[in-house]
């Protein structure tokens with residue numbers, strides 16, 4: 001079932017870019033969205049729903065980072081920081097930690113602007129940096145943020161984090177223990193991210209980003225205030241990460257600093273590289289493939305190896321090695337991603 | 345005061361004075377050529393005017409406003425557009441998008457409008473796109489190329505696209521750094537016509553070029569640089585006969 005879903009989503013993503021007429025494209029999107037909404041109802045196992053919710057959260061994260069890396073060309077290796085900020089916002093404001101029980105929906109709405117603000121604060125010092133230097137500094141920020149959450153023990157529960165977060169409710173009806181509402185919310189976030197990113201790409205600001213990515217000096221000579229454009233990219237990209245963080249924390253019911261380390265940032269960057277930076281359907285595919293690899297394919301492969309070859313391995317322990325191989329292979333054979341970007 | 349007024353500008357790289365107390369004035373619709381041997385400081389002068397290089401001393405005014413302390417993008421918005429000696433297009437963007445980037449400062453849609461594609465934003469985009477196609481045809485690139493990646497264009501077309509992108513900003517003053525470099529005779533003739541038509545649009549043009557047969561008939565005046573210094577500033581026929589200029593080019597004492 002889960003593979004059927006993954007295959008469907010991938011076909012959907014490929015097709016969306018292949019239809020030149022916007023009207024046709026809209027019809028295809030709607031036609032393909034219906035099964036996405038129905039899949040968890042057809043397969044009601046909680047494991048599937050959970051996986052779907054996680055996959056969608058990662059797609060939203062990847063779409064957000066794509067604005068920063070894919071559009072504006074700013075290699076941000078600390079993107080998980082904003083995911084952490086969103087998650088901790090929920091952790092601190094909707095838990096027994098301070099006895100604040102601010103409604104989930106309020107925090108979800110505020111997480112976007114909050115993360116955007118931090119996106120600008122952490123982005124501002126990096127504006128003059130490019131390429132490797134930018135990557136190193138953002139990597140540092142990505143490490144510092146969870147470290148701060150870890151060290152502010154009085155507020156954040158330190159290394160143990162904050163457990164027992166409020167279970168959200170919708171018009172008085174609690175989400176309960178099901179991941180289903182989170183799946184639909186994450187799907188809505190993905191839809192919003194695709195809508196906004198798609199619109200931005202074909203706009204004055206989106207063109208400014210692409211221009212900066214191609215040739216920053218020429219972009220300045222064309223009258224683009226590159227400082228503002230970059231800050232906008234950091235802010236918009238971070239806001240999706242912040243919202244995804246709230247969903248993630250509320251779904252898990254706890255936050256702890258080790259959930260938002262470097263590996264998360266690397267995972268999201270890998271998703272972009274795999275799918276093709278700057279390309280929306282590529283990004284969706286890349287993030288789905290990697291999530292599926294992590295949560296479905298590797299465990300299955302473990303079982304296969306055990307039954308067929310009588311080898312007992314835990315391949316998920318090697319998932320970073322596997323990403324590494326994928327990244328190197330992509331760089332060698334398909335540097336523009338699985339779905340090559342087309343001119344626009 | 346002139347449209348572009350460059351006064352005693354100095355550009356230094358360490359001990360080297362790439363531009364050494366150069367002054368010039370440029371009026372709307374005027375075409376002035378800047379010539380000189382390799383390394384004379386022509387591109388450095390352009391970089392100084394367009395803000396890519398900070399000047400060590402001197403002043404630069406554009407329609408009466410002092411611009412030499414401004415950022416590159418501010419200078420661009422104050423009405424100075426340029427092309428580059430080594431073509432600098434946005435290679436991975438479409439031909440049309442390159443021109444639309446040039447129009448950036450003339451458009452007004454904000455972040456929110458861009459996210460939501462509001463009615464106002466869409467109508468502004470339609471006008472901008474039409475203008476981009478017009479500019480494309482104005483510089484002589486078939487509009488059927490509008491959707492192709494800029495890097496796929498032929499060399500001569502890339503040079504013209506760079507001019508179209510610069511014009512898209514509706515500049516008062518256009519700086520062309522060796523626009524004819526690498527072009528064949530026919531392309532050069534077309535380019536000369538194009539430059540004249542741009543000047544007719546009341547745009548002031550400052551043009552660096554090595555090819556004398558290109559510059560002579562086109563420019564109203566020629567400025568000659570040598571080792572950063574202005575060694576001549578006159579009409580082309582006078583410059584051509586100037587012994588100081590000949591010496592600079594041939595490397596002998598006048």
Ligand SMILES: Nc1ncnc2c1ncn2[C@@H]1O[C@H](COP(=O)(O)OP(=O)(O)OP(=O)(O)O)[C@@H](O)[C@H]1O
Nearest residue numbers: 357360362380381382383384385386387388389429
């Ligand atoms: N960024 C820089 N750093 C150091 N020196 C530079 C720099 N840019 C230019 N120069 C030096 O300044 C001098 C003038 O260079 P410039 O490029 O302005 O000459 P040019 O007249 O445009 O020459 P060409 O005809 O070769 O384009 C040269 O000696 C060059 O080496």
Ligand SMILES: [Mg+2]
Nearest residue numbers: 386387388429
């Ligand atoms: Mg030069």
